Amino acid sequence: MISAPYRALAAGVAMLLAIALAGGAGWVANGWRHGAELADLQRAHAEYRAGLSEQALADVQADAAKIRAAATEFATIQSTLAPRMTALTKELRNAKPLPADCRxxxxxxxxxxxxxxxxxxxxxx
Incomplete structure (x- = not known):
C-alpha cells in the first residue's frame, strides 16, 4: 500500500496536472475566439477597402469623362481658331512697318x- 505522504503528493501532482490541462484548454478556446474576432475584423476591413476602391474608381471614371469632354472642346476650339490665327499672323507679318510717330x-x-x-x-x- 502507498503511504499517505505519497498519496498526498500524487494527489497534488494530479491536481496541478488537471489545472494545467484546464488552463491549456481555456487558452486554446480563447485563442479560437480571438481568431474568429480577428477574422471578422479582417473581413469588415476588406469590405471597407473594397468600398473605398469602388468609390475611387467611380471618381477616376468621372474625372476621365470630364477630361475627355474638355479635350474634345479644346480640339474643336483649336481647329477653328488655328486657321484664323494663322491668317491674322500672316497679315500682321506682311504689314509694312509704321514710322515711329505714326498711328x-x-x-x-x-x-x-x-x-x-x-x-x-x-x-x-
Missing part, C-alpha cells in the same frame, strides 16, 4: 481687333 491704319486695327476677338472666343466660359 496704325484701319486695316491694322481691324487685324488686331480680330486677333483679340479670336483669343477671347477661345477662352472657355
Amino acid at each position: 496704325p491704319d484701319a486695316a491694322r486695327v481691324r487685324n488686331l481687333d480680330a486677333a483679340i476677338d479670336a483669343a477671347n472666343q477661345s477662352i472657355p466660359r
Whole structure:
C-alpha cells in the first residue's frame, strides 16, 4: 500500500496536472475566439477597402469623362481658331512697318481687333 505522504503528493501532482490541462484548454478556446474576432475584423476591413476602391474608381471614371469632354472642346476650339490665327499672323507679318510717330491704319486695327476677338472666343466660359 502507498503511504499517505505519497498519496498526498500524487494527489497534488494530479491536481496541478488537471489545472494545467484546464488552463491549456481555456487558452486554446480563447485563442479560437480571438481568431474568429480577428477574422471578422479582417473581413469588415476588406469590405471597407473594397468600398473605398469602388468609390475611387467611380471618381477616376468621372474625372476621365470630364477630361475627355474638355479635350474634345479644346480640339474643336483649336481647329477653328488655328486657321484664323494663322491668317491674322500672316497679315500682321506682311504689314509694312509704321514710322515711329505714326498711328496704325484701319486695316491694322481691324487685324488686331480680330486677333483679340479670336483669343477671347477661345477662352472657355
